[in-house]
Amino acid sequence: MGIRYLARFIREHDPAIRSNIELLLYQGLWAIIFHRAAHWMYKRRLFLLSRLVSQISRFLTGIEIHPGAVIGDGVFIDHGAGVVIGETCEIGNNVVIYQGVTLGGTGKDVGKRHPTIGSNVVIGAGTAVLGPISIGAGSKLGAGTVVLRDVPPNSTVVGERGRDIQNEHSLHLEIELLRKRVEYLEAKVLGR
Numbered sequence: 001m002g003i004r005y006l007a008r009f010i011r012e013h014d015p016a017i018r019s020n021i022e023l024l025l026y027q028g029l030w031a032i033i034f035h036r037a038a039h040w041m042y043k044r045r046l047f048l049l050s051r052l053v054s055q056i057s058r059f060l061t062g063i064e065i066h067p068g069a070v071i072g073d074g075v076f077i078d079h080g081a082g083v084v085i086g087e088t089c090e091i092g093n094n095v096v097i098y099q100g101v102t103l104g105g106t107g108k109d110v111g112k113r114h115p116t117i118g119s120n121v122v123i124g125a126g127t128a129v130l131g132p133i134s135i136g137a138g139s140k141l142g143a144g145t146v147v148l149r150d151v152p153p154n155s156t157v158v159g160e161r162g163r164d165i166q167n168e169h170s171l172h173l174e175i176e177l178l179r180k181r182v183e184y185l186e187a188k189v190l191g192r
Helices: 003-013 027-043 047-061 170-190
Strands: 102-104 128-130 156-158
Touching (some): 003 027, 027 047
Parallel strands (some): 102 128
C-alpha cells in the first residue's frame, strides 16, 4: 500500500478535495509522509535525526506524531491542527482522525503508555484517548470524548467520560432530547 493508497483513501473520505493537486495541500497527508521517514529512522535507532524530522513536520503541519508510533495504511488526519500521537501508540488501517485529537499517555504508565487503535475507527474532533488502552476495530469516538478504558469493536462512544451508547436504550435518549426541546420552547414562549 503506501502513499497512493492513502491519497485514494483521503479522496474517498473528504468530499472537499476536487483534484490531486489540492490533495497535496493537506497537512494530514504531509504529516504521514514525514512520519514514515521519521519512523524508518527511529527503527534504525537514529533517534535524534528521527526527532528532528518529527519536529520539522510538527512545525510545518501542526500535527505532532512521535517517530516511534506505529501507523497503518490509510490513516487520514483531517483538519489535523493540534493532533498529538504518542510514542507507543499503534494505529490500524483506514482510520480517520479529526483535529485536536490526543492519543496520549496518562503519565503514570511505563513501557506501553499510549493507546492501540483498531482498523476502521473514526475519532472525532477534540477527543482524548489516554493510556495503554485498546479501541476496537470499527468503533466511532464522538467529538470531545475522553476515553480512559478499552472500547469493544464496533462501539460508538460519546460524552465527557466516554460511555458506550451502542447498547443503550434509545427511548431514554429520545426522552431526554424531547425534555430539552420542551424546556427550550417554554423559555421561548414565556420569554425566560
